[in-house]
Amino acid sequence: MKRLELIGLEGIGEVRGGDSVGALICDACSRQNFGLLDADVLVVAQKIVSKAEGRTICLDDVQPSARAIELAEQLDKEPALVEVILRESREIVRMGGRALIVETHHGFICANAGVDQSNVGLRQVALLPKDPDGSARAIRNEIQRRTGKEPAVIISDSFGRPWRVGTVDVAVGVSGLKSIKDERGMSDRYGYQLKAAVAAVADEIAAAAELVMGKRDGVPVVIVRGCEIDKENGSVRELLRPEAEDLFRHF
Secondary structure, three states, X not given: OOOOEEEEEOOOOOOOOOOOHHHHHHHHHHHOOOOOOOOOEEEEEHHHHHHHOOOEEEXXXXXXXXXHHHHHHHHOOOHHHHHHHHHOEEEEEEEEOOEEEEEEOOOOEEEHHXXXXXXOOOOXXXXXXXXXXXXXXXXXXXXXXXXXXXXXXXXXXXXXXXXXXXXXXXEEEEEOOOOOEEOOOOEOOOOOEOOOOEEOHHHHHHHHHHXXXXXXXOOOEEEEEOOOOOOOOOOHHHHOOOHHHOOOOOO
């Protein structure tokens, strides 16, 4: 029988700027007598990575531009928050109601450029890591240095979806696995040649791990065990749809 385990790693504690997320994970595993395996996948909440990398801002320290003030009035948002979103954005894709959908400098299409006010502190916001793949790689390297094991690492964040209600965690950074599983050209059990069989494996793993993380449970790391992955090193960029293939973005 196939079996997939999702194991929440507790005891990480409050993460501060300059902390090594990889070291914190190793220390928490050691305290709980939990041994990591090369075949494991670690899903790490973006929020603790951003905190460790100093990617947080106090809104009281932000001077909004005229453009931010104008948009804030239209969207009923705080001007300082809109200013931070604009700084983290390459392009505004859609606006409406209170929604501000942008393309980040990473190429992600998401609400508010991933700028998040939850679980950070009053008047504080967390920004996405500047180089999420690099952040995942650094975590993996530190774990390998301290334990000799090389589990894959996914950094996850909650994104909304344009056609369905509710958020789902997705991968924003990866190291040690291919982000997609492409089975196009292969045949199914009935001999049909697959033409659209591209699975967003890293996103699927991130979404599963969020069931254990929760939003208020204080579990920022989940060990996923028993998942079949391609250990070839990949990038979150594999998951980004090229603009020329985007049928919805400019309509």
